[in-house]
Amino acid sequence: MTTTDTATIRNKLRQFIAETFFIGEGSDDLADADSFMENGVIDSTGILELTSFLEERFEITVEDDDMIPDNLDSIDNLVRYLGSKAV
Amino acid sequence: MDFNENSLRIDAEKEIERICKQMRKQVVNDFHKRGAVIGISGGIDSSVVAALCAKVFGPKRVLGVMMPETDSSPESEKLARILADEYGFETLVESISGGLTGLGCYQRRDEAIKSVFPDFNSNWKAKITIPTSILDKDTFNFFQLNVITDSGERRAKRLPLEAYLQVVAASNLKQRLRMTTLYYHAEKLNWAVIGTGNKDEHMQGFFVKYGDGGADIKPIAHLFKIQVFQLAEQLGVPAEIRERTPTTDTYSDEQTQEEFFFGLDFYRMDMLWYAMENGVPPEKAAEVLDITPEQAKRGYTNIQRKIVATEYLRMPPVEVEI
Numbered sequence: 058m059t060t061t062d063t064a065t066i067r068n069k070l071r072q073f074i075a076e077t078f079f080i081g082e083g084s085d086d087l088a089d090a091d092s093f094m095e096n097g098v099i100d101s102t103g104i105l106e107l108t109s110f111l112e113e114r115f116e117i118t119v120e121d122d123d124m125i126p127d128n129l130d131s132i133d134n135l136v137r138y139l140g141s142k143a144v
Numbered sequence: 145m146d147f148n149e150n151s152l153r154i155d156a157e158k159e160i161e162r163i164c165k166q167m168r169k170q171v172v173n174d175f176h177k178r179g180a181v182i183g184i185s186g187g188i189d190s191s192v193v194a195a196l197c198a199k200v201f202g203p204k205r206v207l208g209v210m211m212p213e214t215d216s217s218p219e220s221e222k223l224a225r226i227l228a229d230e231y232g233f234e235t236l237v238e239s240i241s242g243g244l245t246g247l248g249c250y251q252r253r254d255e256a257i258k259s260v261f262p263d264f265n266s267n268w269k270a271k272i273t274i275p276t277s278i279l280d281k282d283t284f285n286f287f288q289l290n291v292i293t294d295s296g297e298r299r300a301k302r303l304p305l306e307a308y309l310q311v312v313a314a315s316n317l318k319q320r321l322r323m324t325t326l327y328y329h330a331e332k333l334n335w336a337v338i339g340t341g342n343k344d345e346h347m348q349g350f351f352v353k354y355g356d357g358g359a360d361i362k363p364i365a366h367l368f369k370i371q372v373f374q375l376a377e378q379l380g381v382p383a384e385i386r387e388r389t390p391t392t393d394t395y396s397d398e399q400t401q402e403e404f405f406f407g408l409d410f411y412r413m414d415m416l417w418y419a420m421e422n423g424v425p426p427e428k429a430a431e432v433l434d435i436t437p438e439q440a441k442r443g444y445t446n447i448q449r450k451i452v453a454t455e456y457l458r459m460p461p462v463e464v465e466i
Contacts, residue, residue: 100453101285105305108286121302124284 066115066139070132073110078103089132104129111135117142147424147432152414154371156378163363164200170361171201171336177360179205179335181326184235186223187390188381189364190340192372195379196363197338198231206233207329211322213241214250215396219388226382236329240321249317256310260289260301267294271395272303272311278407278446279439285407285450315394319355327358336360344369344414348447349454357457368414408443416443 067089075084078098093099099107107129108119117139123129128138171177180197184190197206210224221237228235244250250266258264269292274285287308290300303311323337330337339359341351346365351357364372369390376386389400390410408416412433419429419440426440433440 094449097452102305102309104284104286105303105308109305121286121288124286125282126284127282129284 063136063140066144067132067136069114070135073107073114074098074132077106077110087132089136091132092126092130094126094130111139115139115142115144117144145422145424147419147422147428149415149432152368152370152418154374156374159367159371160196160199160375160378163196167196167200167338167361167363171338175336175360177330177334177336179207179333180338181207181209181330181333181335182338182340183322183326183356184208184210184224184227186220186227186385186388187340188369188372188376188385188388189342189345191223191227191381191385192376192379193338193340193364194227194233195231195376195381198233199379203232204234205335206231207333207335208233208235209326209329210235210237211240211325212237213239213244213318215394217391223382223385223388226384230380230382238325240318240325243321244317247317247321249314253311253314256307256314257289257291259307260303261291261299263293264291265294268292269396273300274407279412279435279442282442282445285446316352316355318394319352320358323355323358330360338363339365341365342367342369342372344410344417346458347454348450349457351457353457368418369410370414407446413443413447416440417447420444420447 071084074087074093078084078093087096087098091098093103104124108124111117111119123138126134128134171180179201182190182194182197184194194206194208208224208228210221212221224235254264254266257270261268264270271290272287273290274287278285287303288300289303289307289311290298292298326337329335337359339357339362341356341362342364343366345351346362364375367375373386391400412435415433416429418424419426419432420443426444427437429443430437430440435443
């Protein structure tokens with residue numbers, strides 16, 4: 058994954074997070090390394106929304122074993138996870 | 145603090161006395177109601193609450209309502225009858241299957257299941273589970289749909305968002321219709337509806353808002369499940385009820401509360417929770433429970449996450465501040 062690819066993925070993720078979980082306002086305060094769960098951004102239903110987005114937008118399959126905070130709980134973690142899925 | 149395997153032992157006799165005193169004040173003095181209506185399922189929680197009500201109001205001022213539906217286990221009604229016989233209160237059976245059919249509960253739920261298993265039919269059995277123990281892996285809580293086909297084959301798939309929401313929304317009609325039925329009888333008698341949720345359910349959000357969460361008072365919502373068992377023993381709840389594995393009695397396939405929601409046996413969950421609440425280091429909790437400190441930390445995290453995520457369920461309707 059090139060730097061440009063990473064930046065594009067990061068932007069797509071940010072846009073999704075902002076539109077889905079903030080409904081447009083307040084997402085600027087969330088840093089890329091911030092935990093979604095600890096910051097009350099998403100709950101267990103939100104994780105399903107996020108998973109559906111990843112599968113549809115990046116055409117990957119999120120396996121049950123992948124449903125862990127190390128993969129899904131921040132923008133940084135998501136970028137790393139998508140990189141491991143060869144996106 | 146001293147944390148050991150007896151940390152959740154309570155003086156059940158004293159606690160019963162304390163609860164009964166408050167129930168009487170809340171129902172009779174504060175609400176001006178003259179008795180108690182309880183949904184009884186043959187489970188340990190509703191049995192304990194029914195026994196408490198019989199003690200507070202006398203059996204003649206207690207009505208136990210059984211509300212079976214198509215997916216209910218026949219065992220539930222049998223146990224509920226044993227309970228009513230033990231404490232001498234009146235019971236009623238109100239089948240809610242017709243009402244649920246009218247509301248489209250089964251049809252909407254099956255439609256969602258078919259989006260995951262297209263060949264699903266009403267002869268199959270289905271249930272929802274969380275697939276892993278919360279101690280073994282730091283995983284998010286997500287749900288898996290498990291089915292047994294008419295030929296006995298077991299299949300399981302993670303529920304995608306839309307199917308998950310629809311299955312839950314349809315299934316929650318059951319608890320909401322039960323609440324409506326209980327309030328019918330309570331209003332007709334000028335009695336109160338008594339909630340049966342314990343602390344595990346109340347604080348981790350294992351209830352339906354305006355469903356089984358809808359009641360006038362919740363006399364055991366401060367007690368851990370394993371403390372409810374202590375009360376049951378003290379109150380003389382029949383052994384068949386005390387020894388039954390707690391189930392949800394909501395889906396067609398038999399489903400324990402552990403596999404549906406909590407992801408951990410009650411003893412370890414309650415002990416970990418108590419330890420967390422009282423600032424016991426995970427290392428100490430791990431030693432007492434014979435698990436690793438990492439598992440104790442995962443337990444703390446998972447319980448805390450559920451409490452935070454379900455805060456909305458416990459809130460009354462919120463008004464705009466003036």
